[in-house]
Amino acid sequence: MEEIINKVANSALEVFDLEDYYPKGFRVQIDISQWLLEGFLLREKDFREHLKNHDWSQYQDQYVAVHCSTDAIVPAWALILVSVHLAPYTKKVVNGTIEDLDGSLYEEILSKIDYSVYKNKPIIVKGCSKKPVPMRAYILATTYLQPFARSIMYGEACSAVPLYKESKK
Numbered sequence: 001m002e003e004i005i006n007k008v009a010n011s012a013l014e015v016f017d018l019e020d021y022y023p024k025g026f027r028v029q030i031d032i033s034q035w036l037l038e039g040f041l042l043r044e045k046d047f048r049e050h051l052k053n054h055d056w057s058q059y060q061d062q063y064v065a066v067h068c069s070t071d072a073i074v075p076a077w078a079l080i081l082v083s084v085h086l087a088p089y090t091k092k093v094v095n096g097t098i099e100d101l102d103g104s105l106y107e108e109i110l111s112k113i114d115y116s117v118y119k120n121k122p123i124i125v126k127g128c129s130k131k132p133v134p135m136r137a138y139i140l141a142t143t144y145l146q147p148f149a150r151s152i153m154y155g156e157a158c159s160a161v162p163l164y165k166e167s168k169k
Contacts, residue, residue, distance in 0.1 A: 003045045014118060014158060017126040018133045018141060021113075023105045025091060027098050029062045032082060033070045040072040047078060051085055064092060065101040077152045103136035110140050122151045124160050 033039040035050035066082050068074050083093045094101045125141055138154070145152055146164055153160035 014121045014123045015126050015157075016054060016118070016123050016145060018137050019126070019129050020108070021106065021109045022133065023063070023109065025061070025063050027065070027101055028059065029065045029098050029101075030082065030086075031069045032074065032078065033068050033072060035112075036070070036072055036074075039070045042072065042074060042078055043105045048081075051081060054085070056085050056089050059086055062090055063101055063105065064090045064093045065096055065098050066158060067096055074111060098108035099132070099134045099136075102132060103134045106134065106140060110137065110144055112169050113144065115144050118145055118148045120148075120150045122153070123149045124153045124155065124157060125126060125163075127155045 035047050036042050037046065064086055066079055066086070079095050083095075086093045090106065092101070094104045125138060125145070127138075137158055142152055142154075142163060149164065150166050151162065152164040153162050155161050
C-alpha cells in the first residue's frame with residue numbers, strides 16, 4: 001500500500017487566517033432609541049439627562065458600537081455626545097453595529113501588517129471562521145495581499161476558489 005502524501009502541507013501555499021488577527025475583548029452595542037421619547041423623538045434636555053444618569057463605567061475596556069434601532073432622525077451631535085461619555089472607559093467606539101465595529105477593528109489591524117512576507121507566494125485566505133469575521137475584513141485582506149501575492153484563493157486548501165492570479169510579465 002502506498003503512503004498517503006499530504007500535497008497541501010508540502011506545497012508553497014500560505015494560509016492567511018483572519019481569525020489569527022481577531023481582537024480579543026468584549027463587544028457591546030448601545031441602542032440610543034432607549035433615550036428617545038417613544039424611541040423616536042429626541043428631546044435634548046431629556047436626552048442629556050439620560051446620558052448624565054447612565055452608568056458608563058460598565059463599558060470599561062470594551063469595544064462599543066452605538067446605533068439607533070428605530071427610524072428616528074437623530075442629529076449628529078447626539079451620537080457624538082454618547083461617544084464623549086464612552087471615551088474615558090472604552091477601547092473603541094464606532095457608530096453602527098457590532099459588524100461595523102469588527103470591520104473597523106480589522107481595518108486598524110490589517111493596515112499594520114507587513115505583507116511583503118507573502119511576496120510571490122500562492123495564498124489562501126481562509127474561510128469558514130469560527131469567530132465573527134466580517135466580509136469587510138476579507139475584502140481588506142485580499143486588497144492588501146494582492147500587490148504581493150502570486151495568487152489568491154478563498155476557502156480551504158481542499159476546496160479553494162481562485163480570486164486572483166498575477167499576470168505574466
